Amino acid sequence: MRLKPKLGDFFIILLIAASAVFLTFSLRQADTGEKIALIIQDGVVVKQIRLDTLEHTEILEYSGEYPGIIEAEKGRIRFKEATCPDQVCVGTGWISKNGQIAACLPDRILIRITGTGSAEDDTDIWLH
Amino acid sequence: MQARRPYGESMKKIALNGLLISLALVLSYVESLFPTSLIIPIPGIKLGLANIVTMFALFYLGFVSALTVSVLRCVLAALLFGGFSSLMFSLSGALLALIVMQVLKHGHNKLFSLLGISMGGAAAHNTGQIIMASLMMRNTAIYAYLPVLLIAGIVMGFLTAVVAQNLFYLVDKTHVVNRLG
Secondary structure, X not given: OOOOOOHHHHHHHHHHHHHHHHHHHHHOOOOOOOOXXXXXXXXXXXXXXXXXXXXXXXXXXXXXXXXXXXXXEOOEEEEEEEOOOOOHHHHHOOEOOOOOEEEEOOOOEEEEEEOOOHHHHHHHEOOO | OOOOOOHHHHHHHHHHHHHHHHHHHHHHHHHHHXXXXXXXXXXXXXXXXXXXXXXXXXXXXXXXXXXXXXXXXXXXXXXXXXXXXXXXXXXXXXXHHHHHHHHHHOOEOOOEOHHHHHHHHHHHHHHHHHHHHXXXXXXXXXXXXXXXXHHHHHHHHXXXXXXXXXXXXXXXXXXXXXXXX
């Protein structure tokens, strides 16, 4: 009845953990001071907001199947309100570090913070 | 010529399949009540309770049965309390998990215990969901969630394996259905 782990089990744990660590490091971006939030809907950058120099709060309403509101302040951005059923995007809260994302899957909208050299960053966006 | 299976056996198999689909559906519903995504705000994060049923089907009724159970569970769950997008996520996750578990099952008792099989399945499930999410969002940024989801897969895979191990032990004692292989 008791689970007796086999050698292969540890190999699987190691493999999964190693992939997680590898992904974390390869996706990590250094904090360069410059912070740009990309708002991407359906794979297209609909808006870029420079967060580090933002003077006042910016409110952005987005449409789609489940409309909502994105709020940006100096250094941070979040989904303020959303009408989607799961509310995961609102639950994510503020994001402020380079490489961080907040996503609303039902509306296929995503916020991503990126640092300098964001021009190259656009290459990982699949245009249709 | 292939020997004909007695009717009783195939009837039993059909009944068991039906039972497993409804059980998986109930577990999907139960975990939808448990707000995992409010604790860890990542789209699609789940307890993966229905994976216990998939593992049972895989070990006692075979791959085709496990496939039927997972696909029908996903479709019915989407019709009852999800939508088209949730169907796509759960299907891609469930299929990738099933394939990985079927492969790992060949090494069961030799290379792997249920632990490895279940954790591999859970990690594959989450990876499948993220792949589908990135396809639907037409963007690869969503992969930023994958590291947390992989670690969650280890934890949930462990819990699933403990439950499955006890379940298999009890079922083996009853001889209602016998383990394959």
